[in-house]
Amino acid sequence: MALQTNKQGLLVVIAGPTASGKTSLALKLAKHFHTEVISADSRQFYREIPLGTAAPSLEEMQGVPHHFVGNLSIQEEYNVSKFEEEVLDLLKSKFQQHDVMIMVGGSGLYLDAVCKGIDQLPDPDPDLRKQLDNKFKTEGIEGLRTWLLDLDPDYYQVVDRNNRMRLMRGIEVCLQTGKPYSQLRLNLSRKRPFQILKIGIELPRSVLIERIHQRTDQMLKAGWIEEAKSVFPLRNLNSLNTVGYKELFQYLSGEWTLEHAVEKIKTNTRRYAKRQMTWFRRDTEMHWVDGTDEEGAVQTIIQLVEEKECL
DSSP, rough: OOOTTOOHHHHHEEOOTTTHHHHHHHHHHHHTTTTOOOETOOOOOOOTTTTTOOOOOOHTTTTOOOESSOOBBBSSOHHHHHHEEEEEHHHHHHTTTTTTEEEEEHHHHHHHHHHHHHOOOOOOOOHHHHHHHHHHHHHHHHHHHHHHHOHHHHHHHOTTTHHHHHHHHHHHHHHHHHHHHHHHOOOOOOOOEEEEEEEEEEEOHHHHHHHHHHHHHHHHHHHHOOOOOOOOGGTSSGGSSSHHHHHHHHHTTTSSOOOHHHHHHHHHHHHHHHHHHHHTTOOEEEEEETTTOHHHHHHHHHHHHHTTOOO
């Protein structure tokens, strides 16, 4: 559907915790609006680990073009600044073809970067990074958590506390600027040349937990352990420093039983989902829909789009 003259394009953002049904909802909306999908899941970028990141397969995409899925190798360096730049370039082109584009994901920082822009933060300091590396080697991830909690309790509440690099970056910025990282992040929203409609998926806690457990079991049956084995030699890469792979690597290295690793995956995924919701709930622009009623959610979103007078 080509964009009409004198109209801005509309970016519909579908946000929600892991296992909340974002992919399915985004696909239905993309079909309705005859448009394309942008993934803002920072782990689905990596082509070697589709199972463990629940990346949609070609079959699941059902012919709908998806961008930023499997577009990188786990050995490539990538960051949120590059994502912001590349998505804005893509949208500039796609809004010449479509009234509506769909962006979907659970990585709040990546969604915010496209919607609001990211602040210009200081470059990492090599000497300080060495200090942080040594802290991690001597005290483990708990040492980084304690340090960040002391410097910036607000950022500590929303950061992925199992992600060593995110913890380090937060500490770095606090020490380099003398200000909490949370006060420097996304303070000034940049005006975008398109409209934005933010949709958040809500689920009862019990339902979300059940979905997380079921999906974990399904991923394991689909061959997740074999996938983890294939990248095990590269386990120290930051791209693999994520829930699911870290636990399976503990199993593959003989430190944990498979049963214990699976239980830890489910526990840590639940905690991650809670942090995702904490991030999304702070956004006053979010329109919330019921994740247990997908058809109802689709109709609600269609109505909200029509109210934007984009079509």
